[in-house]
Amino acid sequence: MKKIYLFCTALLACLIVNAQNVGIGETAPLSKLAIKGSMAVGNGYTTTAAPTDGAIIKGTVGIGTTSPNAKLEVSGASVRVSNSADAKFEFWGSSSDRGFVGWQASAPVGVWLLNKDNSPIYFGTTNAERMRIDAAGNVGIGTTSTANNRLSVVSGNPVQSSIYTDGYGEDVSGIIQGNYVPAHSWNIGSGTVGIFADNGGAGDNVREWGVGPHGNSVTLWKCQGAGSDADGGWNTSFFKIDHTKTYRVTVWVKRTGINGTGSAYLGCGGSDVTYLNGTDETNPYFFYSTTLPQLDRWYLVVGYIHGSGDASTVQTGGVYDGVTGQKVFSYNGSNGSTDFKFKTTATTQQQRAYFYYNNNSTAKQYFWDPQFEEVNGKELPLYAMLALSPDKSGRRDFRPYGTPSFYWDGSTGACATAQTYMSLRGAANYTNVDYCASTWNQKRMFRVTNLSQEAQNNNTPPANGLYLTIPATPGVHNMLLLSFIDQDRWSSVSVWLCNSAGSPIVKLGRMGNNANNNTGTASTYTLSPLNTMKETGGHAWMDFPVTADQVNTYISGGNLKFLVTSGPNNGETTQLWFSGFALVPNPYGFMQQPALSLHWALNGQTYQEITWNSVWNNDGLCQVNANSTATTYIKVIDPTKDLLVTFYEHNGGWYGGYLTVTVGADATPYYTTPAISGGMGATIYGKALYMRPECIVIPASVVQAQLLATNNSGTPNTLKLTLKNVGQQNYHFRGIDTEFY
Numbered sequence: 257m258k259k260i261y262l263f264c265t266a267l268l269a270c271l272i273v274n275a276q277n278v279g280i281g282e283t284a285p286l287s288k289l290a291i292k293g294s295m296a297v298g299n300g301y302t303t304t305a306a307p308t309d310g311a312i313i314k315g316t317v318g319i320g321t322t323s324p325n326a327k328l329e330v331s332g333a334s335v336r337v338s339n340s341a342d343a344k345f346e347f348w349g350s351s352s353d354r355g356f357v358g359w360q361a362s363a364p365v366g367v368w369l370l371n372k373d374n375s376p377i378y379f380g381t382t383n384a385e386r387m388r389i390d391a392a393g394n395v396g397i398g399t400t401s402t403a404n405n406r407l408s409v410v411s412g413n414p415v416q417s418s419i420y421t422d423g424y425g426e427d428v429s430g431i432i433q434g435n436y437v438p439a440h441s442w443n444i445g446s447g448t449v450g451i452f453a454d455n456g457g458a459g460d461n462v463r464e465w466g467v468g469p470h471g472n473s474v475t476l477w478k479c480q481g482a483g484s485d486a487d488g489g490w491n492t493s494f495f496k497i498d499h500t501k502t503y504r505v506t507v508w509v510k511r512t513g514i515n516g517t518g519s520a521y522l523g524c525g526g527s528d529v530t531y532l533n534g535t536d537e538t539n540p541y542f543f544y545s546t547t548l549p550q551l552d553r554w555y556l557v558v559g560y561i562h563g564s565g566d567a568s569t570v571q572t573g574g575v576y577d578g579v580t581g582q583k584v585f586s587y588n589g590s591n592g593s594t595d596f597k598f599k600t601t602a603t604t605q606q607q608r609a610y611f612y613y614n615n616n617s618t619a620k621q622y623f624w625d626p627q628f629e630e631v632n633g634k635e636l637p638l639y640a641m642l643a644l645s646p647d648k649s650g651r652r653d654f655r656p657y658g659t660p661s662f663y664w665d666g667s668t669g670a671c672a673t674a675q676t677y678m679s680l681r682g683a684a685n686y687t688n689v690d691y692c693a694s695t696w697n698q699k700r701m702f703r704v705t706n707l708s709q710e711a712q713n714n715n716t717p718p719a720n721g722l723y724l725t726i727p728a729t730p731g732v733h734n735m736l737l738l739s740f741i742d743q744d745r746w747s748s749v750s751v752w753l754c755n756s757a758g759s760p761i762v763k764l765g766r767m768g769n770n771a772n773n774n775t776g777t778a779s780t781y782t783l784s785p786l787n788t789m790k791e792t793g794g795h796a797w798m799d800f801p802v803t804a805d806q807v808n809t810y811i812s813g814g815n816l817k818f819l820v821t822s823g824p825n826n827g828e829t830t831q832l833w834f835s836g837f838a839l840v841p842n843p844y845g846f847m848q849q850p851a852l853s854l855h856w857a858l859n860g861q862t863y864q865e866i867t868w869n870s871v872w873n874n875d876g877l878c879q880v881n882a883n884s885t886a887t888t889y890i891k892v893i894d895p896t897k898d899l900l901v902t903f904y905e906h907n908g909g910w911y912g913g914y915l916t917v918t919v920g921a922d923a924t925p926y927y928t929t930p931a932i933s934g935g936m937g938a939t940i941y942g943k944a945l946y947m948r949p950e951c952i953v954i955p956a957s958v959v960q961a962q963l964l965a966t967n968n969s970g971t972p973n974t975l976k977l978t979l980k981n982v983g984q985q986n987y988h989f990r991g992i993d994t995e996f997y
Contacts, residue, residue, distance in 0.1 A: 344368075404496050434635060436495045436628040437607045442475045451493040452477075455610050456486040468624050469508050469554035469578040477623040479611035487518060488621060489610035492628075494525065497605045499598035502566065502631040505542065505559045506641070507609050508578070508624040515547040518614025520621055521592075522557045528602035529561060532569040537591055541608075542573055544592040545585075554578035554624075556642060560631070561605070562597040570814065571595050572727075580786050581642045581659045633731060637841065655787040656995065657735060658841030661727040663785050666699035666739060666795065666835040674702075674837070681758065681819060682708070682720035686834070699795055701741070702834040709822040709830050710750050710766070715970030717752060717760035721821035722834070728816040729841040733893055734802040736818060737785045739836030742769035742796035746852060747832060748823030751800045756812035758819070765891055765971045766823045767798040768852035769876075781850055781904065781947075781990045785838035795835045801847055801893045845893040850991040851878040854888050877906050877988045880915065880981040889967050889974040890994055895959045900997035901977075903928055904990045905948040914983035917952055920962030920976050926952035947990060953997050 279285030281292035294306035298314025306312045318324030320331035337343040337358060344358030355371045371377045379387040387397045396402035399410035441450025444465065447458030454461040460481030468474035479488020497503065509520050523541035530536050542559025549555070559573040573595045575585035587593045607628050611621040629635040638659050664674040671688065678686070686704040708718035728734055740747040748768045752760035769782075782797050783789065802816065810816055816839065822830050855878050880886045890901065903915065917926040928950035959975065967974045981987045 404498070434629045434632075436497075436605075437492045437626045439475070439477075439624075439626055442477065444475065448490075452490040453492070455489040455491060455608075455612075456481045456483075460486070460488045460611075461490070466622065469510075469556070474624060479614075479621040479623070480617075481611065482614050482617040482619070484613050484615040487611045487614040489521070489612075489623065490608070492607045492626075494604040494606045495628075496603060497598070498630075499528075499564045499600055499602040502563045503561045503605070504627070504629050504631050504635060505561065505607055506556060506625075506627040507607075508554050508556055509548070509609075510552065510554045510622045510624075511548045512552055512620045512622070513618040514616055515551060515619075517546065517616040517619050518621065519544045519546045519610075519612050520548065520557075521608065521610035521612060522559060523608040523610075524559070524561060524596065525604070525606040525608070528599050528605065529596040530599060531589065532562065532571070532595060532597050533589075534597070537596070539591070540596050541592045542587070542594065542596070543575060543585070544612075548575075549577070549584050555584070556638075558638065560595040562595065564598040564600045564602070566597060568814075570727075576638070576642055576659055578642065580788075581655065581657075582663070582786050583659060637729075637732065637843075656783070656842065656844055656846035657785060657787050658729065658732070658843060660785050660838045660840045661729050661734075663838040663840075664836055665784075665838075666701065671700045677725055677837075678702070679723040679725070680721075681718075681723055682706075684720040684722055684821075686722065699739075699835045703831060704820075704834050705831045707822040707830045707832065710824055710970075712824040713970070714824075715763060715966065717763075718750070718819065718821040720830075721752075721819045722832075723754070723758060724818045724820065724837055725815050726818070726837070726839045727814050728802075728807050728811050728839055730807055730811055731804060732807070733804050733842040733845055734807055734816070735840050735842040735846070736764070736800040736802060736816075737797045737836075737838045737840065738800070738820065738834070739795050739797050740769055741794060741833040741835065747798075748852075749798055749832065750821050750823045752819040752821075753802060753806060753810055754817040754819050755810060756817060758817060760819050761810070762806060763970055763972060764800040764802065764818075766853075767800065767849075768823070768855075769796040769798060769850065782848055785840050796850075797836070798853070799848055801842060801845075801891060803893055842893070845897060845994070845996040847891055847893060847994050848991060849890060849994070851876040851989070854878055854992065877990060879989075880979050880987045882981055882983060882985050882987075885978060885980045887976055887978050888992070889964075889971070889976055890992055891971065892959060892963060892973045892975055892994070894996065895963050895973070896956055897959075897996040898956050899954040899959055899975075900995050901952050901954060902993040902995075903950045904993070905950055906988045906990055914981065915950070915987055916980045916982060918978045918980075919954055919958055920964075922958055922962055924958070926954065928952055 277285040277288055277290065279290045279292070282290045294308060295311040296302050296304055296306045297311065301312050301314045304312065316324040316326060317328050318331070319329070320333060321329055337345065339359075339361075341361045342359060344356040344360070346356040346358075347354045354373055355369075357369050358367070360366060360368050369377065374391045376388045376390045378385050385400075387395070388400065388402065389395050390402045392403075394402040394406055394408070396408045397410070399408050401410075402408050437451065439452075441452070442463050443449060444463055446462045448454045449463070456479075460479060460483075462478045462480060463475055464478055465473055466476040466478075468476070477488075477490070481487025505522065505524060507522055509522075511520065521541050521544040523539075523544075526538040526540055529540050543557050555578055556576040558576065562568065569589075571587040571589060571594060573587050574583045576582065577584050585593075587595060605628070607626055609623055609626060614621075642659055662677065664670050664677075680686070683706045684704060685706050686702045688700065688702060704722050706720055707722070708720045710716075710718065724736075726736075736751060738749060738751070740749065746768060748766065750766045751764045753762040753764055754760050782799075784797055800818075807816065820832075820834075822832060892899065901917075915928045917928065918924065919926070929952075954975070962975055964974050964976065966972045967976070979987075
């Protein structure tokens with residue numbers, strides 16, 4: 257009994273009960289349980305001293321819940337961390353401070369999410385990583401590879417990969433649309449700006465408003481120094497590159513005042529590149545020259561740095577005329593006229609563009625739109641960079657062809673070069689023929705003999721012919737253009753696309769010229785590879801389209817291989833007088849089909865096809881008689897596109913018949929009208945050449961439904977057009993153009 261009494265006395269000494277509140281170490285508890293001091297809860301914890309006025313708990317703690325599933329679970333309310341100084345949730349691992357989330361009162365003051373380890377911070381949704389910030393501060397969205405870029409955005413969907421803003425976006429030192437050296441920082445002023453450190457001094461480098469190569473107002477970099485040293489231009493900051501990849505370096509340049517003093521330069525950083533043959537060059541320039549072909553004219557200077565593993569020694573850079581698009585300067589492999597290749601140790605690069613050693617204050621040099629881009633298929637094609645201003649509809653450039661990947665126009669000096677692209681099949685042969693300038697306008701020709709001559713309805717690859725192996729432009733439709741005499745003979749030509757071994761695989765077509773009846777004056781139909789009207793009266797170009805799919809399938813070593821032979825009704829049976837060839841990008845699916853092609857070559861000369869009329873005003877004409885019907889075929893390049901078809905009615909202020917057109921077996925009539933505009937050829941020819949363009953538009957659905965795999969001339973992918981002349985006079989026309997609408 258004494259023991260029980262003593263226990264109760266001790267318990268009462270510890271517990272002070274006040275209005276049913278219990279106090280442990282507290283004489284006036286105001287809560288159901290008040291403990292003055294520290295507390296330990298849980299088996300094994302009761303023999304451990306808790307922190308002063310603190311608590312240690314072995315199990316789980318629930319606040320607002322009777323069944324906590326974590327060491328601490330709070331239900332029904334938020335958790336607040338407050339302090340007059342730092343207020344943080346800290347994260348520890350292996351006894352180390354790994355980071356925190358919370359408010360930091362010391363500088364830099366603010367709310368922080370901090371990882372103190374040398375490792376990324378990860379962000380995710382639906383149990384998957386979506387974004388990370390790596391230890392170096394680089395951000396990756398949709399990618400785990402962040403080492404080379406400050407921000408990497410990657411997605412299988414290119415739309416999802418875009419970055420959208422409804423306001424103004426500016427980048428003065430990064431990459432815009434793949435360009436490592438964007439000129440977005442160029443303001444009206446002088447000297448260094450953004451990543452562009454001036455070459456010379458601020459007075460040598462002025463940025464001002466001016467007219468760019470496409471006719472619009474832009475900010476130009478003007479070089480005006482005359483100290484016979486560094487007289488203008490820039491060195492950009494260095495940026496990271498991948499030495500295994502190829503990069504294209506470009507800038508627009510224009511010279512005013514005087515040529516021959518001071519040099520234009522475009523280069524890259526030294527020490528990290530070699531010539532294409534592997535020889536070192538520590539001061540590399542793609543191009544430098546004291547002269548440009550013409551003053552007051554823009555030129556696009558282009559250089560390439562090949563990937564370190566690229567064994568090619570082919571020079572592809574050069575200088576392009578901003579008006580004609582023609583390549584006016586090709587590189588020869590020496591410094592100032594060459595492409596380069598990365599060393600395997602290369603990690604960074606820069607662009608250098610200069611005006612150097614000028615000693616005449618009259619001379620000024622202008623730069624615009626510097627570019628340094630990876631060659632990966634996403635860069636802007638050269639033909640697009642060289643395009644003129646679009647037409648009124650904003651639809652496209654009036655020039656159908658892009659910059660030729662190869663171009664020989666019969667000039668005497670380039671004849672030996674042209675021969676290197678030519679070879680023979682079977683018994684065919686060729687010789688050089690150089691006629692006097694007064695007769696042949698300085699055009700040198702190859703007389704190709706012993707050709708196989710196709711029959712009218714033949715589709716068999718020829719045994720004898722002339723091979724042309726020519727650099728192509730991948731990723732876009734191409735056009736092979738061939739020039740032959742048309743002054744005093746009719747030429748009919750067939751062309752096959754071959755594999756790399758020279759086996760003819762695809763017949764591209766059969767074409768004829770528009771013989772001008774020995775007048776010696778210029779025919780007005782058929783454009784040259786430079787998008788100009790026929791350049792000489794003695795010769796004419798013919799066109800043979802190659803689709804983008806065909807380019808990608810048959811290209812080998814950057815080249816396409818063609819086989820040329822004689823077509824039916826060729827004026828000299830098994831021989832051709834050959835005066836030029838070119839391969840050009842053909843992005844708009846443009847094609848010209850002159851009268852002789854429509855009558856003799858493309859169609860196959862069968863009953864009811866359009867008939868040959870005559871040569872009038874230097875052009876061959878075909879005709880559809882009054883109140884009659886005739887048929888013709890036109891070549892289709894891409895059947896997924898709506899097709900603009902332009903008939904060039906021959907007139908001299910008078911109009912003849914009036915055509916309605918049906919396509920294949922489709923009975924829907926199309927009415928030719930000059931009201932449909934936008935045809936490229938019609939714009940180039942103008943209105944004063946007795947050529948009245950009349951158009952129809954054939955929807956892609958009709959093109960696909962009526963497309964012929966081959967016609968009776970063996971030409972694949974054609975449409976049969978039935979032409980009904982409902983007028984009272986014969987309808988004469990010089991040819992038919994087709995292009996995407």
